[in-house]
Amino acid sequence: MPLPLPVPDPLPLPLPPGLFKALLVVTGMLHLLAVNLAVGGALVLSVHALRGRSSDREWVARLVPLLPPAITFAITLGVAPLLFLQLLYGDFFYTASVLMAAPWLAFIALLMLGYALVYRFVKGASIRGRSGLMGMLLLLGVGFLWVSVTTLSLRPDLWAAQAAAAPHGGWIRVVDASLWPRFLHMVTGFAAVAGLLLALWGGWRGHGEARRAGLHWFAWATLSQLLWGGWLLMAQPRPLMKRLMHIETMEGFTLWISVAAGLAAAHFALKARKGEASLKGLWLPFALGLLSVLGMIWNRDQLRDMALEALGFRSCALPHATDGLSFVIFLITVAAVALLIGVMVRWIRSHANEVAP
Amino acid sequence: MNHPVWDLPGLGSGWIIGIISIIHVSIAHLVVGVGAWLAVMESRSREGGPDMALWIQGRAKALLWLSGIFGAGTGVGIWLSIGLVNPTATQHLIRAFVMAWAIEWALFAGEMATLVGLAYFYHRLKPNQRAVLAWSYALCAWLSLVVINGIITFMLTPGTWPTTHRMWDGFWNATYLPSLLLRTGIALVLGGLWGLAVSAKIPSTLRDRALRPASLFVLAGLVVAAFSAWFYFHELSSATQVALVDALKLAMGDFRGFLIGLGMVLGLAVVAFWGVMSLALGALGWSVGIRKLAVVLGLMGLLFAALIYAFGGEAWRALQHFGAWLKGAGIPGLTHGFRWALMGLGAFLVPAGVALGTLLWPRFLTRFMATVALLLACWGFGGFEWIREVARKPYVIREVMYANGIRKDQVEAYQKGGFLAQNVWARTFAASKGDTDLAKGEALFRAQCLACHTRDGYRSLKRSTAKFAQEDAIAFVQLLRELDPEMNPYLDKMPPFAGTDEEAALAGKYLASLNGK
Numbered sequence: 001m002p003l004p005l006p007v008p009d010p011l012p013l014p015l016p017p018g019l020f021k022a023l024l025v026v027t028g029m030l031h032l033l034a035v036n037l038a039v040g041g042a043l044v045l046s047v048h049a050l051r052g053r054s055s056d057r058e059w060v061a062r063l064v065p066l067l068p069p070a071i072t073f074a075i076t077l078g079v080a081p082l083l084f085l086q087l088l089y090g091d092f093f094y095t096a097s098v099l100m101a102a103p104w105l106a107f108i109a110l111l112m113l114g115y116a117l118v119y120r121f122v123k124g125a126s127i128r129g130r131s132g133l134m135g136m137l138l139l140l141g142v143g144f145l146w147v148s149v150t151t152l153s154l155r156p157d158l159w160a161a162q163a164a165a166a167p168h169g170g171w172i173r174v175v176d177a178s179l180w181p182r183f184l185h186m187v188t189g190f191a192a193v194a195g196l197l198l199a200l201w202g203g204w205r206g207h208g209e210a211r212r213a214g215l216h217w218f219a220w221a222t223l224s225q226l227l228w229g230g231w232l233l234m235a236q237p238r239p240l241m242k243r244l245m246h247i248e249t250m251e252g253f254t255l256w257i258s259v260a261a262g263l264a265a266a267h268f269a270l271k272a273r274k275g276e277a278s279l280k281g282l283w284l285p286f287a288l289g290l291l292s293v294l295g296m297i298w299n300r301d302q303l304r305d306m307a308l309e310a311l312g313f314r315s316c317a318l319p320h321a322t323d324g325l326s327f328v329i330f331l332i333t334v335a336a337v338a339l340l341i342g343v344m345v346r347w348i349r350s351h352a353n354e355v356a357p
Numbered sequence: 358m359n360h361p362v363w364d365l366p367g368l369g370s371g372w373i374i375g376i377i378s379i380i381h382v383s384i385a386h387l388v389v390g391v392g393a394w395l396a397v398m399e400s401r402s403r404e405g406g407p408d409m410a411l412w413i414q415g416r417a418k419a420l421l422w423l424s425g426i427f428g429a430g431t432g433v434g435i436w437l438s439i440g441l442v443n444p445t446a447t448q449h450l451i452r453a454f455v456m457a458w459a460i461e462w463a464l465f466a467g468e469m470a471t472l473v474g475l476a477y478f479y480h481r482l483k484p485n486q487r488a489v490l491a492w493s494y495a496l497c498a499w500l501s502l503v504v505i506n507g508i509i510t511f512m513l514t515p516g517t518w519p520t521t522h523r524m525w526d527g528f529w530n531a532t533y534l535p536s537l538l539l540r541t542g543i544a545l546v547l548g549g550l551w552g553l554a555v556s557a558k559i560p561s562t563l564r565d566r567a568l569r570p571a572s573l574f575v576l577a578g579l580v581v582a583a584f585s586a587w588f589y590f591h592e593l594s595s596a597t598q599v600a601l602v603d604a605l606k607l608a609m610g611d612f613r614g615f616l617i618g619l620g621m622v623l624g625l626a627v628v629a630f631w632g633v634m635s636l637a638l639g640a641l642g643w644s645v646g647i648r649k650l651a652v653v654l655g656l657m658g659l660l661f662a663a664l665i666y667a668f669g670g671e672a673w674r675a676l677q678h679f680g681a682w683l684k685g686a687g688i689p690g691l692t693h694g695f696r697w698a699l700m701g702l703g704a705f706l707v708p709a710g711v712a713l714g715t716l717l718w719p720r721f722l723t724r725f726m727a728t729v730a731l732l733l734a735c736w737g738f739g740g741f742e743w744i745r746e747v748a749r750k751p752y753v754i755r756e757v758m759y760a761n762g763i764r765k766d767q768v769e770a771y772q773k774g775g776f777l778a779q780n781v782w783a784r785t786f787a788a789s790k791g792d793t794d795l796a797k798g799e800a801l802f803r804a805q806c807l808a809c810h811t812r813d814g815y816r817s818l819k820r821s822t823a824k825f826a827q828e829d830a831i832a833f834v835q836l837l838r839e840l841d842p843e844m845n846p847y848l849d850k851m852p853p854f855a856g857t858d859e860e861a862a863l864a865g866k867y868l869a870s871l872n873g874k
Contacts, residue, residue, distance in 0.1 A: 004781045004784075004785045005781065006359045006781065011449050011522065012452075014455060014524060041700045042626055068425070069477065072421075076429065077466075077709055079429075081438060083455065084455075086436075086447070087451050087452065087453050090451065094441075095360055097441055098362070098363050098441055101363040101365075101370075104437065105438065108434035111433065112426055115426045116426060160785050163785060163789060164789035167364060167786075168364050169363050314534035321522075325525065329460055330460050331465060333460050336467075337466055337470070337497070340467055344474045351482070
């Protein structure tokens, strides 16, 4: 039987698909950075809060209040890529989500509950590590559901079997081999990025403990990616894996540059651990780490396109009929909002020293 | 449906959207009003001193909590649930309106950023900067309503879009303006009620300053909403108007029985409410002594006993009437929905009363009263949204796409060439059950009927076809194939069956099998 691919919607896109693709990648990267900060931050901070070392207390208490706004940013920045994803890859995304509808819908409950628990992580002077940990686990659940749907969306050959096994969209019955390594790869990435940002904060604020702890998290999480990342690579379908193994392909190049940047960043992070409590020595691991993360996010996008291309689908081939007016209004709105935020940040910073945060 | 169908037994999947969106839509409108109210408070805070400033920051934090967690969370929830319940329609809407949603997203980002700025850095901002930010927040929230409103009203009155397929032709449609006014009015009502609820318990010097603008918001909002509801109705097509009026008349039913019964129930409720309130106030150490309370309650009890003694028989019959009205034996399910919606619209009287009362006698307002009024207003708003959804049926986008995701322009091809032959997911489902006649019938049922019916839960087909023999069920679905309203009286409620005559027979067989026939 041929694959159950829905008939494409006949309406054209209002702009060239490449432009939407660019919007998807850019907003998606911003979203993922915010998620890294929020969920990775909750992970690192709740571990330190529960370990309860007195030397950690102060910086944990100062950083925990940043988590709720980080989640707010993550959600806000997540709406845009969700929109563009549906526009470009709707048939795959909708089909996969309907096939596991019930767990997929838990997404919302997990998100709101997780957020509420992280919000309770700190209250006044007391730190509730367990609340933070629970909230973080629920938010990881959101991540797991996301990975499940996107993984299933790339495997139309599994759809009929999943639909037959779960006719009411109950639990996920049919699992692609890459689901678990993908999830672990992602979670470890959260911890690494959060560690890196923690180190930067520690260096900036002259907090030796925080700086050291952050570098520690970053370096070890990144090194352990050899394990999860390697597993994920092995779990790819043969032809995809072959392309990834060759550095002269676009996808292979992105992958191996990112791996190299990550390893180099981990190396410099380990070296910088002994340094003084300042930003010195942090810029190199930061730049390399950022390069690696962004490269990996991009690589993920390439992987999706490769998998879909094998099915005969190319998002860049979707029909379009340009509607310039809407795009101009969009740009004006974005500019106005950016200006508003810029003014607000200036106001806040110009009074930074008058009242302590 | 072009995609697989989420077959949720019992309530049916549409209810998921209903529940999530009533919460989301209420919050989304509420924050517009609260934003404007906060901005007004901010401008009034200069005379209010540091207490007032601290209090306003607290309110901004509460708003962030509400809109950042629940507003944004349920907003994502709507995206996910409409994608699950009607992926085909969601995809079509996104194709048509992606840029409107992109613009709305930018405004949403502005909303969140200004709110985070206000809530977290309040004390680093000068008073006039705070006012600017609060107004910017309210403006962004309102502008996102301005954008979304175009899409929601498009679904009801798509204007010339079905022929031009240009976004702005659908966006600026007949109901755009009345709907925007109505939503703005509702936003003021909800925001004002929130203002009342959060200011009810604060020290009295601040209290008056906070309560007055909030109650004015409610009253002004109600006036705007009432006017624009009338305007809205006038912009609907005359067929829709007639259908709505008929449905509302049917829902009113036996009006006298209804009024008397409602009067009794409300009277009892008021007495009970006063009793509980005075008890609660007494418990809070207010000046109502237990003895005074007992006297008041006792007197009221006596009064009621006397009333019941005098008019007992009449009242009892009226109550029975009311009970029968509520149960509505022999009344179609849709009418029940209209009743709930009507009662919700009636419930708007409570917020009006609370706001007016607060203007006149501010000290009697309690948080409980304001909260109840807020919830009732949300119910009324939900009633309006429900009526709007019904007015759109059987379409999800009027004149373009039916509620089951089948486009109007696809019906002919499906009726000629067969639905199963042209719909991959119906075929996949039938194959998963062995491609028997019943499996094919069920596949057709899932793709074309499940959007509005369930097997044996909400709007159950098992129940409504209980008396059908197999031939009747087959004839019924074959009748649904007719595109001529003279022949097919269901065309204003249900989409035409999009399949061949034989497929209609398969679906009919499946329907009959629900009752074991």
